[in-house]
Amino acid sequence: MRDRRRRHRRARHRRLAPRGRAGRRRRRAAGAEGPVQVSETPIETPMPGEPQRCGLVAIVGKPNVGKSTLLNALVGQKISITSRKAQTTRHRITGIRTVGAVQYVFVDTPGFQTRHSTALNRSLNKAVLGAVGDVDVVLVVVEAGKLAPADEKVIQLLKPGIPAVLVANKLDQVNRRAELAPWLQDVQARHAFAEYVPMSAKNAKDIERLFAIVGKFLPEQPWFYEEDELTDRSEKFLASETVREKLFRLTGEELPYTSTVVIDKFDEEPSPKHGRFIRIAATIIVERDGHKAIVIGDKGERLKRIGTEARQELEKLLGAKVFIELWVKVRTGWADDEARVRSFGYE
Numbered sequence: 027m028r029d030r031r032r033r034h035r036r037a038r039h040r041r042l043a044p045r046g047r048a049g050r051r052r053r054r055a056a057g058a059e060g061p062v063q064v065s066e067t068p069i070e071t072p073m074p075g076e077p078q079r080c081g082l083v084a085i086v087g088k089p090n091v092g093k094s095t096l097l098n099a100l101v102g103q104k105i106s107i108t109s110r111k112a113q114t115t116r117h118r119i120t121g122i123r124t125v126g127a128v129q130y131v132f133v134d135t136p137g138f139q140t141r142h143s144t145a146l147n148r149s150l151n152k153a154v155l156g157a158v159g160d161v162d163v164v165l166v167v168v169e170a171g172k173l174a175p176a177d178e179k180v181i182q183l184l185k186p187g188i189p190a191v192l193v194a195n196k197l198d199q200v201n202r203r204a205e206l207a208p209w210l211q212d213v214q215a216r217h218a219f220a221e222y223v224p225m226s227a228k229n230a231k232d233i234e235r236l237f238a239i240v241g242k243f244l245p246e247q248p249w250f251y252e253e254d255e256l257t258d259r260s261e262k263f264l265a266s267e268t269v270r271e272k273l274f275r276l277t278g279e280e281l282p283y284t285s286t287v288v289i290d291k292f293d294e295e296p297s298p299k300h301g302r303f304i305r306i307a308a309t310i311i312v313e314r315d316g317h318k319a320i321v322i323g324d325k326g327e328r329l330k331r332i333g334t335e336a337r338q339e340l341e342k343l344l345g346a347k348v349f350i351e352l353w354v355k356v357r358t359g360w361a362d363d364e365a366r367v368r369s370f371g372y373e
């Protein structure tokens with residue numbers, strides 16, 4: 027036990043500049059941002075003598091099938107933003123969960139784009155391709171009872187030799203359960219997945235079952251992360267994701283997905299009163315003047331609400347007093363401009 031703790035302490039020191047194969051895989055999968063521990067979740071202790079297992083799990087699927095909802099349920103904490111609007115996930119995000127002796131390192135991916143070839147969409151697709159080629163198991167998320175051409179395109183990306191599990195999500199929305207069996211048989215006839223799991227990302231029992239299924243595919247090796255770490259994304263990244271989620275939630279269908287958030291300032295200041303005090307300045311980038319008006323809302327009401335909701339959520343997430351200043355800027359055609367896409371943080 028003491029040995030394991032010592033190893034973990036060493037791992038903690040390595041976290042900022044991990045070396046070796048594990049570190050390389052981790053960096054490739056996660057992007058090069060600083061680590062963060064965002065909250066405490068109850069962790070099951072491993073059985074004595076049980077060897078540690080650990081591996082990367084990619085979550086892929088066309089937009090809006092519930093990938094981010096699934097990741098958040100698996101990690102037990104909101105790491106990836108979710109909304110009713112398709113294409114809200116722009117980055118590969120790792121969520122980490124240690125259950126018993128098994129550590130799952132989840133890689134979330136953007137919805138694979140098949141329709142438009144903008145610089146933004148090319149960057150999103152590159153992230154998907156990178157994710158499926160370098161993991162221990164891939165979860166392919168589709169909506170239960172549906173296998174659209176866009177789903178087939180995602181399935182075509184799978185690499186031979188890497189096991190893939192079909193997650194038929196949103197089972198709760200299937201009215202006629204009897205029709206699901208023939209659908210599953212049809213899918214089985216067409217695609218050789220290692221497992222077929224009809225489930226709902228919103229059902230805790232299904233999530234538990236998925237852990238057991240996925241765990242079988244992870245190799246015996248020491249954990250990559252501390253047992254209570256949930257993500258290795260930086261707090262700055264979580265701040266931009268939180269503002270972006272509030273932006274999409276509060277603007278609904280009015281705002282196109284080519285709107286983004288750039289964090290201009292993320293400063294932690296000493297505060298005897300609050301412990302941690304974080305000052306954030308963020309810019310919401312939109313394509314047109316009309317979109318800017320939508321974001322700002324009547325007398326600035328909407329922008330104020332986006333800021334308030336983001337602040338409240340970040341205060342809980344970061345365990346700090348947070349002050350947020352929001353700006354809105356128009357940058358026409360940014361999603362078509364490779365340099366701009368890169369400057370806003372996409373690879």
Ligand SMILES: Nc1nc2c(ncn2[C@@H]2O[C@H](COP(=O)(O)OP(=O)(O)OP(=O)(O)O)[C@@H](O)[C@H]2O)c(=O)[nH]1
Nearest residue numbers: 090091092093094095112113114115137196226227
């Ligand atoms: N009824 C039901 N709704 C779900 C389930 N899983 C996800 N959803 C909903 O489906 C919508 C899309 O979920 P997301 O998790 O944002 O989907 P995504 O695949 O990450 O979407 P992109 O970011 O566009 O790729 C949200 O409104 C979720 O609440 C489920 O099991 N049942």
